[in-house]
Amino acid sequence: MSTSIIEVKDLEHQYGDFKAVDGISFTVGKGEIFSFLGPNGAGKSTAINVLITLLKLQKGEASIAGYDVRTEPEKVRESIGIVFQEVTLDRDMTAWEILEFHGRLYGMTRSDRKERIQEILELVKLEEKKDTFVKKLSGGMKRRLEIGRGLMTRPIVLFLDEPTIGLDPQTRMRMWDYIKAVNEEGTTIFLTTHYMDEADNLSDRISIIDHGKIIASGKPWELKNALGQDLIYLETSDNSKTRAIISDLVSVSGVTDKGKGILITTNDDGTKVLPLLIEEIRNSGISVITVNLKKPSMDDVFVHFTGRELRDDKPEKISIAFGRR
Amino acid sequence: MHYGFLTIYWRDMIRFLRFKTLLISSLIQPALWMAFFGIAMSANFDRLGASIPPIPGVPEVQYLTYMAAGVIAMTVLFTSLFGGIVLLFDKNWGLMREIMASPLPRDQIIFGIALSGMTKSFIQVIIVMVFGLLIGVTFFAGYSIGHTVVALLGIMLFVGMFSIGFLFFSAAISISMETPEGLQGIITLLTMPIFFASNALYPVEAFPPVLQAISTVNPLSQLVNGVRYFAIGDNFTTMGIHYVYTTAEILLSFTILVIFAVAMFGVAWWRFKKAVVT
Numbered sequence: 001m002s003t004s005i006i007e008v009k010d011l012e013h014q015y016g017d018f019k020a021v022d023g024i025s026f027t028v029g030k031g032e033i034f035s036f037l038g039p040n041g042a043g044k045s046t047a048i049n050v051l052i053t054l055l056k057l058q059k060g061e062a063s064i065a066g067y068d069v070r071t072e073p074e075k076v077r078e079s080i081g082i083v084f085q086e087v088t089l090d091r092d093m094t095a096w097e098i099l100e101f102h103g104r105l106y107g108m109t110r111s112d113r114k115e116r117i118q119e120i121l122e123l124v125k126l127e128e129k130k131d132t133f134v135k136k137l138s139g140g141m142k143r144r145l146e147i148g149r150g151l152m153t154r155p156i157v158l159f160l161d162e163p164t165i166g167l168d169p170q171t172r173m174r175m176w177d178y179i180k181a182v183n184e185e186g187t188t189i190f191l192t193t194h195y196m197d198e199a200d201n202l203s204d205r206i207s208i209i210d211h212g213k214i215i216a217s218g219k220p221w222e223l224k225n226a227l228g229q230d231l232i233y234l235e236t237s238d239n240s241k242t243r244a245i246i247s248d249l250v251s252v253s254g255v256t257d258k259g260k261g262i263l264i265t266t267n268d269d270g271t272k273v274l275p276l277l278i279e280e281i282r283n284s285g286i287s288v289i290t291v292n293l294k295k296p297s298m299d300d301v302f303v304h305f306t307g308r309e310l311r312d313d314k315p316e317k318i319s320i321a322f323g324r325r
Numbered sequence: 326m327h328y329g330f331l332t333i334y335w336r337d338m339i340r341f342l343r344f345k346t347l348l349i350s351s352l353i354q355p356a357l358w359m360a361f362f363g364i365a366m367s368a369n370f371d372r373l374g375a376s377i378p379p380i381p382g383v384p385e386v387q388y389l390t391y392m393a394a395g396v397i398a399m400t401v402l403f404t405s406l407f408g409g410i411v412l413l414f415d416k417n418w419g420l421m422r423e424i425m426a427s428p429l430p431r432d433q434i435i436f437g438i439a440l441s442g443m444t445k446s447f448i449q450v451i452i453v454m455v456f457g458l459l460i461g462v463t464f465f466a467g468y469s470i471g472h473t474v475v476a477l478l479g480i481m482l483f484v485g486m487f488s489i490g491f492l493f494f495s496a497a498i499s500i501s502m503e504t505p506e507g508l509q510g511i512i513t514l515l516t517m518p519i520f521f522a523s524n525a526l527y528p529v530e531a532f533p534p535v536l537q538a539i540s541t542v543n544p545l546s547q548l549v550n551g552v553r554y555f556a557i558g559d560n561f562t563t564m565g566i567h568y569v570y571t572t573a574e575i576l577l578s579f580t581i582l583v584i585f586a587v588a589m590f591g592v593a594w595w596r597f598k599k600a601v602v603t
Contacts (some may be wrong), residue, residue, distance in 0.1 A: 054422070
């Protein structure tokens with residue numbers, strides 16, 4: 001991680017009056033998997049589109065693999081691979097044709113294309129689907145084909161914009177394995193996601209982005225540690241009184257209202273703190289209705305930093321709930 | 326010299342050959358025009374023309390032969406106007422993002438689409454001509470083999486230049502539009518005046534002055550002039566009207582097509598430069 005592959009400083013991007021990206025700065029080191037985590041509309045895709053030169057760089061500075069995004073877009077294009085958020089395939093072409101087209105587009109020689117297509121089909125396990133039309137491939141296969149295509153030219157950085165959107169839980173996990181395998185081969189990966197578990201599982205480092213700004217950055221465990229060791233959720237007969245009683249305790253690092261109860265972050269092992277808390281509350285004549293203890297998840301981290309749950313992505317939430325165990 | 330346009334060409338031709346229905350339907354339309362409109366009108370116009378005494382030494386051609394040139398031109402017009410539509414589909418559902426994010430210069434996209442559209446036009450023109458000859462069109466009458474080959478090359482030169490112009494134009498609108506319906510609307514709006522304010526189906530001599538002026542500069546008229554000159558000859562009568570094409574006139578027609586193509590390339594280049602696909 002000594003050299004940085006992506007360097008971004010004070011990047012801004014505006015659509016009319018709306019500032020989609022509002023002054024973000026970050027670096028991504030060689031060989032890292034770096035994630036932008038944020039809700040839909042947070043500015044993730046806009047930022048990625050500026051970096052891959054599909055959108056003009058309006059304000060700020062950005063370089064990829066040592067090339068300036070503003071002044072050397074051609075060089076940037078040659079150094080990167082991209083997997084777009086929406087499917088970007090021709091339904092009426094075969095898997096082989098999709099890869100061949102891509103290789104030609106990037107000016108690869110005939111022999112290089114031939115060799116590389118074979119390697120890619122093996123990597124994404126589509127050898128047998130080589131001559132199958134895209135419209136006959138499953139969602140996961142299409143995604144794999146797109147990832148394979150992104151890797152055709154042996155890019156230094158692979159950009160993945162919401163790589164597992166719309167995939168079923170099992171396929172998502174298999175996608176994660178592919179992404180990790182690609183990374184282990186030495187490709188730096190920049191991904192955007194609004195799935196907490198995806199960012200948590202894949203990334204070496206995460207930047208949480210909301211309203212066009214980076215509001216927290218770090219390794220997944222660092223972000224989670226910012227919330228204390230454990231989380232305790234309590235519903236009592238008198239929440240406000242409970243808050244007053246426990247907020248002074250040494251083992252409690254913070255208390256916030258959540259739904260019908262309160263959420264407590266602890267400084268100490270939650271399993272030991274919880275009995276003490278309940279005793280204290282009972283002694284004050286308050287009864288405890290519901291108790292829940294858990295390790296902080298990325299969801300909690302997100303809520304902690306943004307003060308709210310991920311917005312406008314209800315359908316996906318259901319699939320997350322099923323996907324996790 | 327960049328050969329990136331060949332990538333776009335290769336891919337567009339794959340699609341063309343794959344979708345046989347598109348190919349076949351685009352051939353049926355001109356065939357129907359000739360078979361129904363052509364034969365029916367031919368009977369009428371030729372009867373009218375018969376009342377006018379023929380000019381000695383000037384060959385007389387039937388209306389069907391006269392309008393076959395127009396039908397060829399119409400086929401090329403339609404194919405070319407719709408030639409860019411793949412770009413619009415790519416933009417909404419396909420490969421355009423990939424292409425735009427690749428190192429391929431944008432003018433190569435325009436050239437690639439123009440080249441494949443031109444190839445399609447050539448294929449169609451040949452098929453329409455063969456069909457025409459089968460139902461009684463008297464193209465290349467009395468020509469030697471050498472003369473026929475030259476005539477064919479001349480026709481293809483006109484067809485190629487004309488189709489490139491309209492393909493550039495089609496590419497320009499396709500990259501600017503959001504929906505296929507919008508594109509369809511514009512094209513339908515344009516085909517009417519281009520087709521009917523031309524000499525494709527009938528002589529323009531009796532047109533009101535404004536319409537006549539439009540038809541004189543209309544690129545479609547230039548193509549029709551070229552096809553008639555090469556396929557029928559430089560001196561013939563039809564429906565009692567005496568047609569004489571001088572070399573200068575034909576060169577002027579071709580020059581107009583070249584100017585049109587250059588101008589349309591300018592428009593396409595401008596639209597592609599401005600295009601943002603995300």
